[in-house]
Amino acid sequence: MTTGGVQIGKLQQACSHCGLNQLCLPMSLNEADIRQLDEIVERRRPLERGAHLYRFGERFSAIYAVRSGSLKTYTSTEEGEEQVTGFHLPGELVGLDAINSWEHPCSARALETTSVCVLPFEQLENLAGHIPGLQRQLLRLMSREIFADQQMLFAMARRSAEERLAMLLLSFSNRFERRGLSPTRFRLSMARSELGNYLGLAPETMSRLFRRFSDQGWLKAEGREISLLDLPALRALAGQSEDEAPCEGPAALR
Amino acid sequence: MTTGGVQIGKLQQACSHCGLNQLCLPMSLNEADIRQLDEIVERRRPLERGAHLYRFGERFSAIYAVRSGSLKTYTSTEEGEEQVTGFHLPGELVGLDAINSWEHPCSARALETTSVCVLPFEQLENLAGHIPGLQRQLLRLMSREIFADQQMLFAMARRSAEERLAMLLLSFSNRFERRGLSPTRFRLSMARSELGNYLGLAPETMSRLFRRFSDQGWLKAEGREISLLDLPALRALAGQSEDEAPCEGPAALR
């Protein structure tokens, strides 16, 4: 047992036993392929709240899958402005934006105690060349990220503050639901101001929005504990028709 | 010779002779690998201005590389609102956002007479499994797209209308320059209102911005013919420091 971000060994959970494997990279791989993937996955001891997984400008060496907890990724300018580019929940990959330049173009920081699986990129690339299903899944996940960013772009360009918040809440709702958790009651691990930053809104605006939403009876918010009380109303606001498959479409919003 | 979108044969230019091959997928492949890539590339007769390369909801079968001309991609809601998600110049790939769902989540339409190379996805995937350099380049280009979308997100969330326009103009400038064209004089193939839509701005605002920019002596605009007269001023506005490598960083903005 050593200090630092040192590997703890492949003792416990392998991908094959991980409850998230149907959301994550192993999705639709067979037993043997998953075993090969397991060979290259490193598991470190968890990050503490506020700790960085990587920082802007660091050399890229691996992509990461969130195993438990949550992360935010953000860029910052010289002037110190910060822009949150995403919140990442268990089963989701981070670091895909660094493949191009081999440098992380943003930083990733734990919002709570968080453990990740480390996927050393060169080995992953190599393995993907041998396992078509893995290559495909990697491309799919990157494609999904592109799509999600475009949805978000649309939201930022054309949607009002209310609509954006509704979309974000539904996005969380869907992402919790996919993991088998309640789609209507969940605890957010980030501050209002971080949500606001992500949506391009001032913290004061967030506060007013939450108030308006709970006055309308659409949700109850006790601090970071959220209950969504009227999904149809939120969907209507977010511009999702009632029957729209909530797992595809705008719901894939990050 | 047949009608419709039929293949015209691999007569003329193969990737190996294409002037864009250092921007496009073949980048950093060797002769032999490029030949294999050439095997699967289809080249159709050009799209006319206004014609669709694909439409929202269509089954995904291939990604496309722009060879000449230009495209816009856009999503539209049931209510008929349209949101431009990108402009695509020669050497750039489109359709990457469809890999995830096997359906195009947006439409792509030619802004002028445009020819594209068709890369049937299953064959491309297969080939990428055999040619590590190809797989890597594909991942790189997708990664770059993710990064560019995030830059754009940042711009939409935190930047003023002026700053956004400056960024977009510099993006075009850089993209023309990479192709060996003038970074300061170019013809845009899209309407002001399409630029505005992309940036989340009303056409009236675009008009006022162009006026303000030319009053300041930063550019001259005669219709769609643009001359950038003061790159440093535009860079300052866009938040790029003078010496910042213009080919990486925010310049990769699409």
Added chain:
DNA sequence: CGTCAACTTGACTCAGGTCAACCGGTGTGG
């Protein structure tokens, strides 16, 4: 108990949207 950060609330401001009128080029059909 004091401190600090997250969150609220209210008052005011302003960037950019909306609406309406108008201009000039271009295509079209009589």
Added chain:
DNA sequence: CCACACCGGTTGACCTGAGTCAAGTTGACG
């Protein structure tokens, strides 16, 4: 060949959603 319509663009007047600033309030934690 001309009249008309249409589209993209421009300009002005006005309005409003959300940012900003300032002053609390609440809650967690040492």
